[in-house]
Amino acid sequence: MSDILGGYNFAYLDEQTKRMIRRAILKAVAVPGYQVPFAGREMPLPYGWGTGGIQVTASVISADDVLKVIDQGADDTTNAVSIRRFFAKTAGVRTTTKTAEATLIQTRHRIPERRLTEGQIIVYQVPNPEPLRWMEPRESETRKMHALLEYGAMHVKLYEDIVHFGRIATSYDYPVRVNGRYIMAPSPIPKFDNPKMDGMPALQLFGAGREKRIYAVPPYTRVESLDFEDYPFEVQRWDQSCALCGATDSYLDEVITDDRGGRMFVCSDTDHCSERRAASDEAEGDGIRRPVEEEAAE
Amino acid sequence: MNAALAIAPASPLLEVRGVGHFYGNRLGCQEVSFDLYPGEVLGIVGESGSGKTTLLSCLAGRLDFAEGRIRYDSRSDGLVDLATLSEAKRRVLMRTEWGIVHQNPRDGLRMGVSAGANIGERLMAVGQRHFGKIRAAAGDWLAQVEIAADRMDDLPMSFSGGMQQRLQIARNLVTGPRLVFMDEPTGGLDVSVQARLLDLLRRLVADMSLSVILVTHDLAVARLLAHRLMVMKGGHVVESGLTDQVLDDPHHPYTQLLVSSMLQV
Ligand SMILES: Nc1ncnc2c1ncn2[C@@H]1O[C@H](COP(=O)(O)OP(=O)(O)OP(=O)(O)O)[C@@H](O)[C@H]1O
Ligand SMILES: [Mg+2]
Secondary structure (H helix, E strand, O other): OOOOOOOOEOOEOOHHHHHHHHHHHHHHHHOOOOOEEOOOOOOOOOOOOOHHHHHHHHHHOOOOOEEEEEEOOEOOOHHHHHHHHHHHHHHOOEEOOOOOOOOEEEEEOOOOOOOOOOOOEEEEEOOOOOOOOOOOOOHHHHHHHHHOOOOHHHHHHHHHHHHHHOOOOOOEOOOEEEOOOEEEOOOOOEHHHHHHHOOOOOEEEEEEOOOOEEEEEOOOOOEEEOOEOOEOOOOOOOOOOOOOOOOOOOOEEEEEOOOOOOEEEEEOOHHHHHHHHHHHHHHHHOOOOOOOOHHHHO | OOHHHHHOOOOOOEEEEEEEEEEOOEEEEEEEEEEEOOOOEEEEEEOOOOOHHHHHHHHOOOOOOOEEEEEEEEOOOEEEEOOOOOHHHHHHHHHHOEEEEOOOHHHHOOOOOOHHHHHHHHHHHOOOOOHHHHHHHHHHHHHHOOOOHHHOOOOHHHOOHHHHHHHHHHHHHOOOOOEEEEEOOOOOOOHHHHHHHHHHHHHHHHHOOOEEEEEOOOHHHHHHHOOEEEEEEOOEEEEEEEHHHHHHOOOOHHHHHHHHHHHHO
16 A cells, blocks of 8 residues: 555545445446436546546545456557556556456446456446437436436437438447336447446446436346337447457457558457457467357356 | 217316416416317417417416416326326326427427427337337328428428428327317418418317317417317406307407407408
8 A cells, every 4th residue: 555646545536525426326326327416526637538437436446456447448548548547546456457357447438348247346437428418408307307207209319310321320329228217328338338238247337527427237237228129229240350369259440550551350359359369379389279268158 | 970979068178267377476367267178179369468378388287377277187097187297297198198389390399300200209209119110100190291201301490381380280199199289380371371281280180189279369260270269368368259259249349359450451
């Protein structure tokens, strides 16, 4: 603990603020998918850098946690690195890039490919928590719509998608219904990740800094993506497999490899990709072929 | 025709007793009482500021009126008292059994989504989850209100005023409401467009045996659509009766003035 930055409280936030945020989190866990307002604090980061997620993380982190931070699936982007450093300095916690080792994961844009387990917590940074906002600017009205289950507007949006694109084109922040009740914005993760939220053994917490809202999906909770009977929910698919690890079932990013139009597709989850490569190197090393993705068999 | 049925007194759909509303100290409307029967069109006429919109807002549950009682005979719960009905139930009524046609279609339409989505919204709100069926219903209703099928995916913004008004009507009627509130539905439209809309409304009201409360300051519109009339002045009902009686043989001096001024135009 001796290497914690002097002059700051553990994990930066003062204890009173943390208690207040924890109360909001408890309420959010008790009412899955319901947006709980909280009195957010100014953080030493601009909005858009995940101040909501950081406040949630700061309120649940403890000294023996192992923290992983991802941005677009990668651990090495500026945003991810600076948040990781922030908590390494202010809470003295161990950090990791390995999903399996982490007890606490703060994320923007992705859910790790590796299935999260009981005891883990994933914290999402949320820019726009209100799924009904696109059609109703008044907060008082959207709260009422949630309370009274007036959710027709959500399907209007999907209807318009089909009219204009012949399919449901919404591919990020794809709306879900939590525990058969509240409609929730899952933050800008690709809809590819939506099925991972359903029945996830880990606790999922969502923090919106600018709008000062916290919501949650407790472990093993039903999370359904909205759709139509004749236009069922579908995730993105690729013709290619990952150019680095050969994965055919992970979310792929297109990467420009040179200035002559060269491109390749690679896993967006860098930890997943390197883990798979390490496993196949090992398998080649001792001459035994093992299934590459062992956790898939669990 | 079944004679027994024809003479059996139906029970009113809406029972209004002594309803009044003040905006601070200013009178909106006061001591309004009437019954509305199934299939009946009641016109509310009167000059500007006479309290027509205030009364309509009380009736449609859009204003918390301070005085009087309004009871509605709902399909789902039988007779309900609007003042004590929970907001949740009132809002369910609004999107299932009631419709509201605003004077300005912008207030009643979603200008940012297609005509088809405008019609489909109420269906989706009551749980319809089959895109093909929603679209088919939207198509049917566009035809009903005489909008070409190929405009289904266009935004209401690209529609004329008359078309927007017809779209608003379709959007309200798609779930088969029993009671529709209309505030100056033909206001702001030019005469030939008005005539077409009135014909359409007449046909729909008859086909669906709708009950309608129609606010208008245009006595010609009232004559064409309303079975009964209530004449308002200064927040009070000064005369009421069958439309033809009120217009052809007005008793109250104010109604006489109203009728004669209409004839001069
Ligand atoms: N929101 C409001 N706040 C204060 N006073 C209001 C409000 N709305 C209406 N009033 C007043 O209540 C009275 C009745 O108005 P209301 O709008 O009901 O008349 P109206 O018959 O619908 O008139 P118009 O034909 O011009 O639409 C008027 O004196 C009006 O100034
Ligand atoms: Mg008015």
